[in-house]
Amino acid sequence: MNVKIIVTYEMPKKAKTVFTSDEMRAGEALLLAEDFNKTGRAKHIEFVDRHDSSWTVKELKGYVQGIQTEPHNVVVYFDGGFDVQTKRAGLGIAIYYNQNGKSYRLRKNAPADELDSNNEAEYAAFYFALQELELLGVHHLPVEFIGDSQVVISQLTGLWPTLERQLNRWADRIEQKLDQLGIQPDYQQVSRKKNAEADQLASQAMRGIDISGTIELIRKE
Known part of the structure; x- marks a missing residue:
């Protein structure tokens, strides 16, 4: 907080x-x-x-x-990829957090079906991150969400209207999940270069490469 x-x-x-x-x-x-x-x-x-x-x-x-015993100081990087020709989509997330005096990074990706655009894949990646936060036990805390999608960030912050029906459904699902978990979101849009980790995870998911794991981050003295 x-x-x-x-x-x-x-x-x-x-x-x-x-x-x-x-x-x-x-x-x-x-x-x-x-x-x-x-x-x-x-x-x-x-x-x-x-x-x-x-x-x-x-x-x-x-x-x-x-x-201290629960995940806190949570930062989420998310990205969604979509291939127009093959209709393949991939979701990638990297979650950084502290717990019990230690720092961790969770990396995970997943393929996604029945999506029709890159913007929809970006929304799906955000929701995918919320599902992982729920599994981690993150609740009633501020969380920073970082992505390179201007559409998703601008629509979730209310700067842009959500006119497309499909995207509006995703936005509603995300808002409901945020309310359910008591998460206070802080959104930040960055360049694709600064979101390279999540971008790579999404690309790997599209190629059928499964990534899932959590490591402890050791601070350098």
């Missing part, structure tokens, strides 16, 4: 100033709040999330401690 810190800071001669930080991860916000407290001049500290809900230091600490 990302939050902003609101600090009421009392300076000498009782002059008070209120500072509001940029958005940051909850864990980082707690560390910064502790640093503010060391000055002895922070008279009031609260945190505000993206839904304008207010959290005390105690409440946010409880939240952060509670999610």
Whole structure:
């Protein structure tokens, strides 16, 4: 979860100033709040999330401690591929997350039938990612979704209308699944180059190459 810190800071001669930080991860916000407290001049500290809900230091600490055993800090890369001539489609996803103090990467792909366009394959890949998040036990958390499809990102964020019936059905399914899981999505469109991992997984699925696995990511000291 990302939050902003609101600090009421009392300076000498009782002059008070209120500072509001940029958005940051909850864990980082707690560390910064502790640093503010060391000055002895922070008279009031609260945190505000993206839904304008207010959290005390105690409440946010409880939240952060509670999610450590569950997947959190989740980032999803997704991509869908479609061959117009053969009508073959492939879905590729890479999910990065933290759990129990460790970092993991899940990579998975799958062929898809009965799709009619590349845009539909992109939507199907997004929904495929949601199904994997459900299996991981991700729920009631913010999740960052990264893809190279301007159509999917723009339509899911509401920037573009979803006029095609097939795509509208996918968008409805995705919104229902997000609501069911309590996931607060954050969308980011990137170039295909920056989405190369998911793109390769989708291409491999179209060629009949099955990829599925999770590895622990070891941090380099």
